[in-house]
Amino acid sequence: MTLYIQRAASIMSLLKLIVRKHPILTCLWLIVPLLSGFIIIPLAAAERQLIDTAIAYAGLDRSSILQAAWPPLLTLAAASVAAVLFAMMKKLTDTYMANRAARQLLTEIQNRAIYVPLEQLESPEYYDRLSRAQTAAEQALTSILFGAAETVRLTFSLAGMIVVAAAGHWTIAVLLFIVSVIVLIQRVRLEIKVKQAARALTTNGRMADYLKQSLSEPAVIKELSVFHAISYMTEQWFGRAQTYEVTRNNYRRREGRMAAWFGLSFLILLFASLAIMIGRLNQHAVTVGTVAIVFQTILQAQGVPLQMSWSLGRLYVQGAQAADLVDFIKNNEPTPHLSQQQDLLDEPIHTIQFDNVSYRYPGAQSDVLHGLRVTLRTGETTALVGDNGAGKSTFVKLMLGLFEPTAGRILVNGHDIRTLDQHCLRQQLSAVFQDCGHYPLTVRDYVTAGTSSTTTATSDDNEIEQMLAACGLRSLSEGSNALALKLTNVWPDGRELSGGQWQRLAISRAALRSSRVIALDEPTSAIDPSGELELYRMCQSLFQGKLAVFVSHRLGWARNADRILVLHNSTIAEDGSHEQLMERNGLYADSFRAQAAWYEPTAERQQPDTTAS
Numbered sequence: 001m002t003l004y005i006q007r008a009a010s011i012m013s014l015l016k017l018i019v020r021k022h023p024i025l026t027c028l029w030l031i032v033p034l035l036s037g038f039i040i041i042p043l044a045a046a047e048r049q050l051i052d053t054a055i056a057y058a059g060l061d062r063s064s065i066l067q068a069a070w071p072p073l074l075t076l077a078a079a080s081v082a083a084v085l086f087a088m089m090k091k092l093t094d095t096y097m098a099n100r101a102a103r104q105l106l107t108e109i110q111n112r113a114i115y116v117p118l119e120q121l122e123s124p125e126y127y128d129r130l131s132r133a134q135t136a137a138e139q140a141l142t143s144i145l146f147g148a149a150e151t152v153r154l155t156f157s158l159a160g161m162i163v164v165a166a167a168g169h170w171t172i173a174v175l176l177f178i179v180s181v182i183v184l185i186q187r188v189r190l191e192i193k194v195k196q197a198a199r200a201l202t203t204n205g206r207m208a209d210y211l212k213q214s215l216s217e218p219a220v221i222k223e224l225s226v227f228h229a230i231s232y233m234t235e236q237w238f239g240r241a242q243t244y245e246v247t248r249n250n251y252r253r254r255e256g257r258m259a260a261w262f263g264l265s266f267l268i269l270l271f272a273s274l275a276i277m278i279g280r281l282n283q284h285a286v287t288v289g290t291v292a293i294v295f296q297t298i299l300q301a302q303g304v305p306l307q308m309s310w311s312l313g314r315l316y317v318q319g320a321q322a323a324d325l326v327d328f329i330k331n332n333e334p335t336p337h338l339s340q341q342q343d344l345l346d347e348p349i350h351t352i353q354f355d356n357v358s359y360r361y362p363g364a365q366s367d368v369l370h371g372l373r374v375t376l377r378t379g380e381t382t383a384l385v386g387d388n389g390a391g392k393s394t395f396v397k398l399m400l401g402l403f404e405p406t407a408g409r410i411l412v413n414g415h416d417i418r419t420l421d422q423h424c425l426r427q428q429l430s431a432v433f434q435d436c437g438h439y440p441l442t443v444r445d446y447v448t449a450g451t452s453s454t455t456t457a458t459s460d461d462n463e464i465e466q467m468l469a470a471c472g473l474r475s476l477s478e479g480s481n482a483l484a485l486k487l488t489n490v491w492p493d494g495r496e497l498s499g500g501q502w503q504r505l506a507i508s509r510a511a512l513r514s515s516r517v518i519a520l521d522e523p524t525s526a527i528d529p530s531g532e533l534e535l536y537r538m539c540q541s542l543f544q545g546k547l548a549v550f551v552s553h554r555l556g557w558a559r560n561a562d563r564i565l566v567l568h569n570s571t572i573a574e575d576g577s578h579e580q581l582m583e584r585n586g587l588y589a590d591s592f593r594a595q596a597a598w599y600e601p602t603a604e605r606q607q608p609d610t611t612a613s
């Protein structure tokens with residue numbers, strides 16, 4: 001029972017979210033099925049009047065009958081037209097509402113995903129909740145809204161039928177209400193069980209489908225034939241399919257038995273109502289027209305609990321997805337725009353200081369970086385080196401303000417980064433990450449995306465073409481209208497790039513941005529060694545006069561940096577120029593010599609340590 005209430009509450013909360021944004025549309029969307037349900041009352045009243053008129057005027061001339069019958073005929077015609085119009089309007093409002101609501105909720109999800117701290121966005125649990133909310137907004141929402149509107153229509157239709165039945169006698173109305181509610185409850189319970197036993201939701205159903213599909217794949221058939229295992233797999237599939245079929249048939253039989261009982265209940269109700277009405281007809285308490293419309297209404301009412309159970313069953317199943325959606329939107333309120341509460345950074349960045357900074361990933365047992373104290377300066381190129389997992393990428397994300405330290409502070413020009421306006425700050429930052437985004441944009445839009453006049457040195461096509469050529473992407477910059485080339489296969493005429501080409505494109509974008517700070521996190525991990533040297537030269541000129549930090553496992557890059565930071569055991573183990581660190585003969589020197597040994601003749605490579613010392 002609690003689960004039914006929870007699901008209903010989730011659907012109500014979802015509707016509340018939509019009402020807040022689209023109050024008029026939601027009212028219209030609910031009023032149309034409501035009116036369309038109630039239309040049965042004027043229709044039945046006109047029918048009754050027509051029948052009674054026909055009986056009262058029987059035997060009189062045709063013009064007198066017509067004169068008496070035109071008001072109910074007119075009502076009947078108007079109510080029928082209204083019923084058709086309401087049905088059309090319901091389709092329109094349902095579709096319109098579903099589209100608008102989906103757009104609104106997807107935008108809300110997107111806004112929350114954008115403002116969430118990066119460490120949260122990277123956690124698998126958050127990502128799972130985000131994808132479930134997106135799926136609910138894209139797929140389940142339409143079904144939920146259609147189901148809700150249909151439930152409203154059927155509820156008011158049943159209410160209208162009960163009002164019509166009351167014209168026969170109030171006991172008929174009460175009996176109709178009681179029988180309908182009992183039938184509805186039983187049907188909904190069975191419908192939910194049938195839905196839960198659906199193929200996609202049961203292990204046997206899913207396995208049967210999976211096995212059947214596998215048995216038609218050439219690779220599987222080839223493998224199974226070699227092992228003489230086709231009959232074994234067929235038996236497996238047959239067993240699963242049979243178990244599923246047995247469950248489904250059991251429900252079908254129960255449905256059949258239930259339908260017979262419900263049919264019988266309505267039949268008893270029909271005869272009981274007829275008996276009551278004939279008695280009242282004899283007492284002249286009701287007319288023949290009333291008897292006819294009540295009889296007809298009870299016949300019609302039989303179908304309502306059945307249709308309602310379909311809608312409610314569907315809402316029950318999709319209530320879980322509504323809960324995912326509501327939970328995500330309610331628990332991830334976007335932070336207010338940072339510029340409203342923070343200081344503007346109105347001077348060029350000259351230092352970024354790590355003041356006793358520690359960082360621990362959510363749920364981790366220990367700090368990935370601990371007690372870092374280091375100041376990075378403009379005009380200085382710093383290489384970050386260290387083993388896999390030493391925390392280099394984490395350092396870069398902290399430095400760019402993408403992660404918040406769990407202890408200590410990051411100071412930009414002496415100001416705590418948390419107190420600075422993020423928009424202002426990010427105008428002075430530029431970065432290339434290992435996993436650069438593959439956006440479906442044109443080449444021109446990709447390299448200039450998000451830039452403004454203050455951050456872009458130029459968005460002149462010549463400059464872009466030169467930069468692409470400098471980054472080894474001559475093939476993307478040559479030819480007429482080359483910069484309009486569409487990227488990724490999402491476009492019918494788009495072009496997919498290799499991993500290295502995407503990285504080169506990301507470097508071009510960073511280079512075209514006239515930022516004060518630039519961070520490159522293994523920008524050349526997918527780039528071939530010969531192209532890397534050319535890129536390195538380009539990057540050296542790019543670093544001029546900037547606060548530049550780069551991560552690279554190739555120590556040939558690090559050797560020319562002004563400063564090298566070696567991360568080890570969560571701290572900065574070594575800090576100095578290449579010459580100073582070689583002289584110190586520590587971790588960096590060992591790694592450098594180990595790498596250098598690969599390029600020395602074989603005999604020497606076998607004993608790199610001896611050669612080095």
Ligand SMILES: Nc1ncnc2c1ncn2[C@@H]1O[C@H](COP(=O)(O)OP(=O)(O)OP(=O)(O)O)[C@@H](O)[C@H]1O
Nearest residue numbers: 122123361368386387388389390391392393394395
């Ligand atoms: N989102 C995350 N959640 C939990 N732990 C993480 C997350 N990202 C990274 N880590 C862990 O933090 C440590 C440092 O990761 P980081 O990516 O900073 O290392 P790195 O020095 O850049 O490594 P590599 O040289 O392999 O790129 C690793 O042990 C990694 O498993």
